[in-house]
Amino acid sequence: MDLSGSSIKLTREQRFLEIIKEICSENLIGDDCAALPSGQIFSSDMLIEGKHFLLPQMSYQDLGWKSMAVNLSDIAAMAGIPRYALVNIGLPGSISDNEFSELYEALHGCASEFGARIIGGDLCASEQLVISVTVIGDAPDSGAMYRSGAQADDYILVTGDFGASALGLEEILKGEKADASHSYALHRHLRPQPKIKEAAWLASVCSSAGALMDCSDGLADALIQVAALSNVGIEIDADAIPVAESVKERAAKLGLDYLQLALYGGEDYELLAAVNPECWKKLKLLPDFKTIGRVKNGSAVVLKRAIDGTAELLESSKTFQHWKS
Amino acid sequence: MDLSGSSIKLTREQRFLEIIKEICSENLIGDDCAALPSGQIFSSDMLIEGKHFLLPQMSYQDLGWKSMAVNLSDIAAMAGIPRYALVNIGLPGSISDNEFSELYEALHGCASEFGARIIGGDLCASEQLVISVTVIGDAPDSGAMYRSGAQADDYILVTGDFGASALGLEEILKGEKADASHSYALHRHLRPQPKIKEAAWLASVCSSAGALMDCSDGLADALIQVAALSNVGIEIDADAIPVAESVKERAAKLGLDYLQLALYGGEDYELLAAVNPECWKKLKLLPDFKTIGRVKNGSAVVLKRAIDGTAELLESSKTFQHWKS
Numbered sequence: 001m002d003l004s005g006s007s008i009k010l011t012r013e014q015r016f017l018e019i020i021k022e023i024c025s026e027n028l029i030g031d032d033c034a035a036l037p038s039g040q041i042f043s044s045d046m047l048i049e050g051k052h053f054l055l056p057q058m059s060y061q062d063l064g065w066k067s068m069a070v071n072l073s074d075i076a077a078m079a080g081i082p083r084y085a086l087v088n089i090g091l092p093g094s095i096s097d098n099e100f101s102e103l104y105e106a107l108h109g110c111a112s113e114f115g116a117r118i119i120g121g122d123l124c125a126s127e128q129l130v131i132s133v134t135v136i137g138d139a140p141d142s143g144a145m146y147r148s149g150a151q152a153d154d155y156i157l158v159t160g161d162f163g164a165s166a167l168g169l170e171e172i173l174k175g176e177k178a179d180a181s182h183s184y185a186l187h188r189h190l191r192p193q194p195k196i197k198e199a200a201w202l203a204s205v206c207s208s209a210g211a212l213m214d215c216s217d218g219l220a221d222a223l224i225q226v227a228a229l230s231n232v233g234i235e236i237d238a239d240a241i242p243v244a245e246s247v248k249e250r251a252a253k254l255g256l257d258y259l260q261l262a263l264y265g266g267e268d269y270e271l272l273a274a275v276n277p278e279c280w281k282k283l284k285l286l287p288d289f290k291t292i293g294r295v296k297n298g299s300a301v302v303l304k305r306a307i308d309g310t311a312e313l314l315e316s317s318k319t320f321q322h323w324k325s
Numbered sequence: 326m327d328l329s330g331s332s333i334k335l336t337r338e339q340r341f342l343e344i345i346k347e348i349c350s351e352n353l354i355g356d357d358c359a360a361l362p363s364g365q366i367f368s369s370d371m372l373i374e375g376k377h378f379l380l381p382q383m384s385y386q387d388l389g390w391k392s393m394a395v396n397l398s399d400i401a402a403m404a405g406i407p408r409y410a411l412v413n414i415g416l417p418g419s420i421s422d423n424e425f426s427e428l429y430e431a432l433h434g435c436a437s438e439f440g441a442r443i444i445g446g447d448l449c450a451s452e453q454l455v456i457s458v459t460v461i462g463d464a465p466d467s468g469a470m471y472r473s474g475a476q477a478d479d480y481i482l483v484t485g486d487f488g489a490s491a492l493g494l495e496e497i498l499k500g501e502k503a504d505a506s507h508s509y510a511l512h513r514h515l516r517p518q519p520k521i522k523e524a525a526w527l528a529s530v531c532s533s534a535g536a537l538m539d540c541s542d543g544l545a546d547a548l549i550q551v552a553a554l555s556n557v558g559i560e561i562d563a564d565a566i567p568v569a570e571s572v573k574e575r576a577a578k579l580g581l582d583y584l585q586l587a588l589y590g591g592e593d594y595e596l597l598a599a600v601n602p603e604c605w606k607k608l609k610l611l612p613d614f615k616t617i618g619r620v621k622n623g624s625a626v627v628l629k630r631a632i633d634g635t636a637e638l639l640e641s642s643k644t645f646q647h648w649k650s
Contacts (some may be wrong), residue, residue, distance in 0.1 A: 032443035044411040045447045086369040120359035132457035
């Protein structure tokens with residue numbers, strides 16, 4: 001297996017990102033958010049009907065919540081505190097006043113729950129529903145945390161559990177009603193909870209030393225990103241990856257491998273952190289953080305399975321992409 | 326003619342704005358930008374293929390420029406200085422690397438020309454091309470200017486000229502090649518110039534007293550908005566509205582009324598200001614500002630024509646709307 005950069009065919013998104021970096025010569029581009037020296041951090045994400053969500057399979061309440069939550073999660077990914085949000089919506093003519101109210105109440109409700117105020121935005125007509133949210137936050141006193149801060153011997157911690165959101169999506173695609181109360185997996189897919197508080201704790205305990213990101217595109221993608229940007233390798237214990245029992249059971253019934261869902265499924269919006277042994281001693285006492293591996297010298301991101309002693313390289317080609325057209 | 330609020334049928338955009346205001350109970354919503362007490366101002370606008378622009382009639386260079394310029398114009402509308410921009414793009418699979426480069430170089434070029442840095446954003450797949458830009462700026466030392474600051478006896482000033490952009494759009498819709506070098510009208514439509522510098526001068530001369538907005542939705546709309554939000558009337562001299570000679574001539578050839586284009590055409594991105602007589606004495610000496618009327622007690626926005634002594638009420642129902650689905 002050849003993992004050298006030059007031989008990997010870049011995805012379209014990666015090629016376009018390279019173009020952007022070349023045009024802007026901007027070192028703020030490339031992490032979850034842009035963090036200014038002033039301590040302000042900015043996140044901006046767009047969700048498009050048919051690409052990121054399906055209507056009418058998803059309710060306007062869930063859609064509004066999720067559109068805000070994924071942006072707040074980017075702020076959490078740098079240990080930031082969300083303050084303000086701007087919301088641009090492209091609306092098809094078919095949306096009623098009631099549906100619009102449901103959508104906007106959920107956007108506002110999610111922002112409020114995590115301490116942010118919607119202060120503006122734009123409405124316009126569109127064939128598909130488009131929701132573009134910008135969140136403005138403040139870095140913690142100890143500074144924003146980046147993907148690039150991992151060092152050899154750091155411990156790899158995660159919040160929450162993995163694979164549930166991807167399973168929820170599978171259920172929706174199989175025709176399950178997209179109702180967050182129907183199952184844990186559906187709840188996790190439709191109502192992601194940005195880990196603002198957990199990220200703030202972690203930054204406080206570690207004085208922002210280490211690496212942090214959110215797992216919006218899956219655990220494997222996050223591990224690969226942190227390793228690449230920190231110039232380190234990572235070794236993960238497959239058995240230590242938290243996966244809910246109900247997800248394991250349901251995945252088995254659907255003939256799905258829960259570990260594949262956990263690694264490559266995406267949209268869990270949990271935190272992945274690399275922290276030094278001193279911080280780790282404090283953080284491992286908190287139930288919110290689970291240890292799943294260690295940072296190593298080198299560049300390989302390896303998954304070890306104790307049960308059969310095997311080790312496999314995690315593959316970026318399998319990582320979750322919204323970029324499917 | 327009955328202009329009382331209750332009898333006017335709200336447009337869909339207006340109804341949805343009312344819903345937003347009710348949900349957010351947020352006094353920052355409703356002007357060109359959200360201005361924070363800290364002095365930061367935020368603008369966010371979305372442009373959608375088929376609604377705001379037509380491909381392939383418009384080049385990617387012009388589209389990139391215009392997408393950034395309309396947001397910068399919102400910053401100018403509050404007399405702000407642009408600092409940073411975030412750009413979210415939803416991209417159809419058909420866009421090539423070269424086309425994407427052209428688009429992004431123009432976004433970056435426009436931002437740079439007016440002092441702003443693109444510091445982040447999001448790329449995703451979409452059926453239609455969608456460009457959502459957020460610009461972060463600083464209010465001038467004397468404070469942001471609002472639509473609501475007009476007072477009786479203020480003079481109404483504008484920058485630039487009106488109707489050219491709407492004429493440019495007419496030409497494109499009639500099959501003219503959308504090339505900014507072909508005519509003044511096309512240049513004005515495709516390459517709007519945000520009036521950052523002029524707004525900063527005005528705020529400096531007036532210590533931010535008075536009212537300011539940009540005429541993105543047409544001169545008539547801006548006059549009606551300033552009057553309504555300031556609780557005043559406005560009287561405009563039709564002959565004083567600046568319209569380029571080439572626009573008058575071309576409009577006549579196409580059988581269009583240039584004054585209608587100037588009042589209701591939209592997308593001129595010029596400034597409209599209401600300033601007190603003391604400030605006006607200083608500003609009228611600057612060639613960038615033209616006096617077109619006075620602020621009056623009452624609530625009527627009246628257009629007077631010296632040639633026949635007539636006076637007509639400007640109508641909000643005729644104002645330019647992107648909201649056509």
